[in-house]
Amino acid sequence: MRAIVIGYGSIGQRHVRLLQSLNIETAVVSQRKVDFPTVFSNIAEAINIFNPQYIVISNKTNEHFETVAYLLSNHWSGKTLVEKPLFHRNITTALDPAATEIFVGYNLRFHPILQKLKQDLSGKKIVSVMVYTGQYLPSWRPERDYTLSYSARQEEGGGVLRDLSHELDYITWLFGDWVRLCAIGGHFSSLSISGADTVGVIMETQKSPLIQLQINYLDHLGRRELIVVTDECTYKADLVSGTYHCNGESELFRVNRDFTYLEQHKAVINNEFSNLCSFTQGIDIVQMIDYIEESVRIRGWVDNV
Template identity: 25%
Template structure:
């Protein structure tokens, strides 16, 4: 797909990374525009350090708008949305009104209201849609998907995911307490922010029958969002346990899928996947990919080989990952097992 006019909505850390990626893929053959509401994020290098000697407009040839309606008057071919989660919907629907393809940061929004209408419009207008679950493009995650599809470890017995991150270290250029992730009105909370592994669970195993969640503001900080959640997702013959915390100093991201014939274990800290069959066979897969590499890989796929099937898959992952989050929040409020509606 050749995009002539690309409009970026939001140019914080995530938005600037998408800008770097698309700019490098299209070189100088496309025009770049942006709508920035606060302009609080300075020019960031690829390692997210601040570069006071550069500005976004001159470095990337950007035309920046202060009004979102004026921005859409350019009739973009592609709209890339990287605002705080609670601010995704307005530009997404404006993009649809202008028949623009959509590339949006995860999650789709802070809730699933109006998703059905959105999905129908995307399909009816034959637009391309992608939600940025870039971790799906990690070869180790793709290998896990392959092993599961081939029933390489037999019947699944139980699954465990651990995601411990420390958002206090994410953006050294700003006060972490101002991040969308820790502010309810911006769509924060660990469930929405660390939704990647919820997407993995949906992608690997499908939609769970039910779930039970406990969690809340367990850290010593007085936040209006949940920073820690323990989640059990129930399937017909096995369950998945997911532990989430984004205020944990011992950062780690891993999972172990145990089957009757063996296990699949992934550790993001050392980029390693271990596939065991019985006790006498073990294969270790490694790579040295960076997070930026996965962003490049997903952008290349979106540009070069996207089709209606890929759009439907992306719509489904956006929808059901968010439905799992909403059911988890409901379970925490009611202290009850909640079913997942598969509609």
């Protein structure tokens, strides 16, 4: 198999490295001068010359729509993985993905703790859920100035709501589509960014009457955890420490940073689509982000219509 990776920032470089570890011949599409053996300056050239069967889109979030639209308009029929979120805003007109297999890079679905939780929750009555994720933005990529990253620039698809939309995806993956929600958020800190650094959401979903979510760019401890209360058990999943608790009994999962990305690529390549985020589900997350931002603006509840 041959693959091309569009965009060669930090996440693009990770995708290239992991694809090569799977013995997939890989090329890069980048308009910048990059240190890689096979580089094309545009997508058309890469497809015509390199003839890939798999494309990974990892350019800036605000460039995703144009990239996907180009592939579809030129009858691309191979596999495609688009980094999350699918688009920077809800712009889906004139896109028909039926001719190809497009997936969205919500790789946390492949984390063994979340897979274990999904299995354990099967058939259980869920009473309430608390989800918390926070990390201090300047520590994400300490080798570079955080103000120059896309995360700091809402116009490029940054801001905590899009950057940490993993939480929105696995909430709906585990607990069903959202029914109604209310949110508060904004730029509350001294970080030099143009978007929100903190967002809190209360929501009802198909499987849970109460979910509380907070995501932020500010937590110096770096945490990603959720607590699920059912009639029989209280589950606590800590994705940073790798610990999973059910009523006090704990289990440790040792997972390196590449594992979920690697499993995601394997799933796409091997046609094992059940745990992948589909194009339609990716659109649902983009729309959910829009509704959360609307709730922040109106300071009230919104329904999923």
